Structure formats: C-alpha cells, structure tokens
Amino acid sequence: MSWWRHRGPRPVAVVYSDDATGPRDGDDTGALAAMLAATRWGFQVITAGPRGRTSVQEALSRPDVVLYAQPGADGDDDQAFRRQKRDKRAIRRFVSDGGFYLGVCMGGFLAEPGHFDLFPGRVDEYYSSPGASVTTDDPAVVPVLWRGTPRAMYFQDGGFMVPRRRARSAMTVLAEYTNGSIAAVVAPCGAGRIALCGPHPEAPPAWYREAGLAYGGSTQDLGDDLVDTLMGLRDGSPG
Template sequence: MRRPLALVYRGPAAKPVECSEAAAELLSSSPRRFDVCYVGPKERLEISPRTLASATLYIQPGGGGLKRGYRAMKSYKKVIREFVGDGGRYVGFCLGGYLAGASPGFALLPGDTDQYISTCGATVRSTDETVVEVLWRGRARYLYFQDGAMFLLRPDARGVDVLARYRSGEIAALAAPFGAGRVAVAGPHPEATSDWFEDAGLHVPGGSGFDLGHDLIEAVMA
C-alpha cells in the first residue's frame, strides 16, 4: 500500500536547517508513516501546483522573523492556498504558524496571529530560546519556544479544534478547516528534538513533545 506523501519546506524561510529536519523526523515517526520529501528553491522539488498535487500534507517549519520569512514565501501564497482549499493539509510550526495568518501571511486561518510574548499575561517575555508551559487538551506540558505565535479567531470561526492554550489563556495550537482542506498550527515547537534542548541548556519536565506533534498531525488529517 502506498504511503501518503508529506512535503517539508527547506529554504531561506526555515533557518536554521534543523527546523526543517525536525519536522521531517516528526512526520517519519508519525503513526501514519508518511513518505517525506523536502521542497524549496534549492531542493530537487520546487513548490508548484504539480508537486503539491501529489502530496497529502505540506509543512512550513519554524525560521526567522515574520517579515523576512514572508518575503521569501509570498510568491508561493497562491499555490499553497489552492492546495489547501482543494483538500490538502497544511501544518505550521512557529514561523509556519505566523505565516498561516493574514498580516502578513497565506490567510489560511479563520482569524490571524500575534506575538505571544508581547501580550498581557504572557509567561515568556524574551525572544531567547526557552521552555513554555501550555495546557494541551487540558494537560500541562512544556515545549521548546522561541518567540512563537498565538492565534486569534474571528467571532464567526467554525469547526476549530483548539488543541492547546498558553497559561494566559491565549491559543497556542489549533486545527481548523480551510475550503476542502485543513490547517494546523502551533506557536511552540512540539517537533523539537532532544538536541535542541541540550544545545540551549534547557530542561523539559515530562520529556519531548513529539507525542503532541503527532497529535497536531492527526488533528489536521482528521
């Protein structure tokens, strides 16, 4: 039986490259047993209607700042929106979550994004690498975090599955419909591998969040 194909962006909007590689590792370890390929301006596969037509899922990893990331990705906005609108799946981590918003971004969410650390009640105020506590499906968990997004819903948003909230109550992860497809986003990094924490000198109570990353993928594939 042919396994579903997942595409992971690797390019200037996903720096360092470990962001793309961690997303690929998460997909490869998923119970859905994805085949994983990288796409990007210097990869064998480019982001195009033909490439996306063969895929089930597209992942936009974390990376640098939103404005710089959007400049690198804005030429792909139309094709990514059409892919999801026609039944594809989009997953965005950190910058990939910001890019799912509208100001600027691909406008895939029933709302928009904002910077969590700048909000009243935020438990993290710095852009440095750290660990953030979230309530994931009501259970306290700790995830790698570096200036991730929170997600704002329009009053008319329907069919949204809120997976996690920051301790302040703001949305940290969700899945929602877009056209015939679905979108899932996370401000923190449930895809972070153990070396991310080790390199930053961070301790995570409860261990890796890979199981939460798998949950995010299942939510978008539902």
Template structure:
C-alpha cells in the same frame, strides 16, 4: 497511509527546523513518503508538487516579513492547495505564515505571544514554557512563537492554550482543506534544549506533535 507529505526547507527556515518536522511526519504513520521542497531541493515548491501531496508543512525559521518575502510567489499555490482539499501544518514561523502577511489560511490571524497580556515570556530568547494541551500541563520548547486570534468558525478546535489562555495550537477547516498550527515546538528534539542551555523536559513533547498531525489528518 495518506500519500506524500512535503516539508519546506530553504532560506525561509532555519537549519534543524525542517528536519525535526520531517522526522515527526515520518514516524506519524500517516505518510508513505516525506520529502523536502524548496529552492535548493530536488523538488521545488510549486502547484504541481503540491498537487501530488496530501500535506504541506511549514517549519520554524526566522522573522515573519523576511520569510514571507522569500515565499510570496508561492503563496497562491499553497493557498489554492488548501482550498482544494490539502492540509497545511505550521510550526512557529509556519503558524505566523498561516496568517498575514503570509498564506492567509486562518479564519483570523496570528500574533506574538510574548507581546500578549499576561505572557510568561517577554523576549525572543529560547525558553521552556508550560502550556495546557487538551487540558493537561506540558512543557515545550518555545522561541517567540505565535498565538492564534481566530474568528468563531465551524470545525475549529483549540488543542492547546498558553498560560494566559490564548490559543497555542489550533486545527480548523478552510474551504475544503484543513489547517493545523502551533506556536511552540513540540517537534523539538533533546539537542534543541541542550544547545540552548535549557533542561530537557520529561516526558518529551513528541506525542503532542503527533497528536497535532493526527488531528489535522482526521479533520
């Protein structure tokens, strides 16, 4: 066990996204406590709260600039947490927020996969896409997630790639901390697919989400 994990829940996320991330962290075996933070939660997102945690997770949500307006005052605390040795885990919008405008945690930036050359998805609708995770093809839930355009940095590992070769999941060192980001949603439960009218993949991608957590915690 590695102490507490904090998951953002609030106006810079969408219902279901924080809960899916919290469920993933709870079954990962790494944490003895998983708690939500946010403006309407018992625990606000502050430097003090982060200082008592080993990982902070930013789940999926809506549009990047709108979300960052909600979180801009907390950005220095998140950045300081990582630079001092904390771990950041970002899913979809959380991956965008790891770049700019956002927390500026990446040695590079994030950008829209759907706008990249050769992307198999060209719009913002929910989709089932195939990525290569550690070299193996897997189907995952996707909704306008980012790819990651990173500078060559020591300790950076690309865990997954989209079908056009762009990084879909990355773990990298940042100062004394670690950042893990993923564009698709390996944390998505079966209801995500059925609610969107998509087939439920078999096997589920939960093991990929757990692999990402492991990679962040072991880095």
C-alpha cells in the same frame, strides 16, 4: 487528495526548506520532517524550496502529496513571506482542494491574512502579550495546557492564534498558554484543513541542550495529536 484515497504505500508530506529554516539555525526543516515520519502515518517526506529537492509549486502539483508543512524559521514573518510570495497561490490551491497545511512557529504566522491567507483571524507574538510566561524571544520551555493536561514545550518567539468570532466554533483548540491564549489549533480551510502551533512539538533533545534548557522528554505525542486532528482522526471522522 486526502490520504485515505491515496493508493501508494505511504502518504507523502512536503516540508519547506530554505536558508532560514536550517540547518544553520537548528534545522527546523529536518526536525519537522522527522516528526512527520515518526507519526502513525509514516509519511514519506520530500523537501521543497530553495534548499529542497524541488519547488513548492512542483511538489504540490503531485497527486500523492497530502500534507504541506511550513516549519519555523529565522527572521520575521514579513521577510519570510517575501521569500515565499511566489508560493502563495500553489499553497492556497492545495489546501482549498482538500490538502492539509501544518504550520509550526513561523509557519503559523505565515498562515494569517496578508501572507498565505489560510487562517480566519490573527496570529500574534506570544512573548509580548499580556500575562505571557516568557518576555523575550530567546529559546525557552513554556508551560501549556494540551487538551487540559499541563505540558512543557520548546518555544522560540512563536505565536498565539486569535480567530475571528464567527470562525471559532468550527475550530478545535488543542492547547492554550497559561494566559489563556491559543497555542495550537486546527481549523477548516476550503475543502482542506490547517493546523497551527506556536511552540515546537518536533523539538529534538539537541535544541534544549544547545539553548541550555532542561529537557523534560519528547513531545512527539503532541505532534502526533496535532497531525491526527489535522488529518481527521480526532474530534471527527475522516472527510
């Protein structure tokens, strides 16, 4: 199922879409789709879900799909999972069989046990954690260390990842918040891999403008690194 075994012109990515992922709430689906299309992979993106072109189950049964992306969303993670409980089996099977899962903000929370059960550990709320650089769930620009380099990223009530001790050594931590908690990570899952990110590397300038935040430039390069690592081109060879 990995992209390098796909003989088509471009690998295909599926991005989830429902009323809570936009466009009325900033269009998280559209922003994540645009980020994926702009990576070196040049993904052909299809949407799946209540506002998508097809169902998640149907989309993930296609042999040309290599990546499933779960974007940010309005509401809490329990509500989001109830909307997608029927998709859990298809998502887990897709990743277990060698597919890639990308979860941003809400997509990170949904990867934890009790929801999609992809991440070996917890995903907790960052803004209420000790030493967090923000203390509300309002949109903000947060400082992170991405591979040791200070960067500023768009953030709105995203999570931080707490892996189980025995699972940590198999993971690649890409970014940390200023309190030392994990902001972005790539981890194995069955024959596939997952990438989780609390802040939004896909955030377009309009999100900053609408929230009255200073726009410090594109973070597409961080999204590129996240996807490259997920797909096996950083910190290891394609498998």
